[in-house]
Amino acid sequence: NENFIKVSYKIGINLGKEILKYTYKDKALIIYDYNYQLTLNNEKFTKENLWLLGLIGQLKKSMGNTIDAIIDYKKAIEGLFEHNEPFAAAQNQLRLSEIYKQENNLLDALTIAIKSLQIIKSESGLVHLVTATAMSYIGSIYIYMEDWTQAEEYVKTSMTIREKLMGDNSTKVCINYVNYASVLANTQRTEEAEKYLNKALEIRIG
Secondary structure, eight states: OHHHHHHHHHHHHHHHHHHHTTTOHHHHHHHHHHHHHHHTTOGGGHHHHHHHHHHHHHHHHHTTOHHHHHHHHHHHHHHHHHTTOHHHHHHHHHHHHHHHHHTTOHHHHHHHHHHHHHHHHHHHOSSSHHHHHHHHHHHHHHHHTTOHHHHHHHHHHHHHHHHHHHOTTOGGGHHHHHHHHHHHHTTTOHHHHHHHHHHHHHHHHO
């Protein structure tokens, strides 16, 4: 019944998160898939079903099953847009982009990631952690492409947002410091690059 599904969904999401702390991805996948099947073809739980499909895709991606992950992501993205959930759809777009980046399909990865960022910014504004995450990720694609001008713009903006929201000693800022140092080092600003790498190192040690 409806109450059972609600409770099962809440428990399943939280239990899956806890299990993943111990990297039991196969067990988390079973839990997510159970609740996915439970909410499938139930109009009252369509959004929950699509959200679960995105989580399932994320797990499959992390387990190396990228073919099925792409199918799940695309289905979840399409459904979330149809049901007026652009923010959740954009988050899944970002994860789909990661697969293309891993496969060295950088142009498709970049195109999807930029579309995702546009939606995230329109939904949550510039000064938001998810916006910063999207910008950091786009910056990393530009680093792969060795487009240092674009990389610097995205990485530095992401870094500034995260510092403002979380402080400059947060582990969430470390990846920005490392990526920014990469840009600086590749544009002959090695002393400044060393400074940011040392900041990242100090945070990690702490």
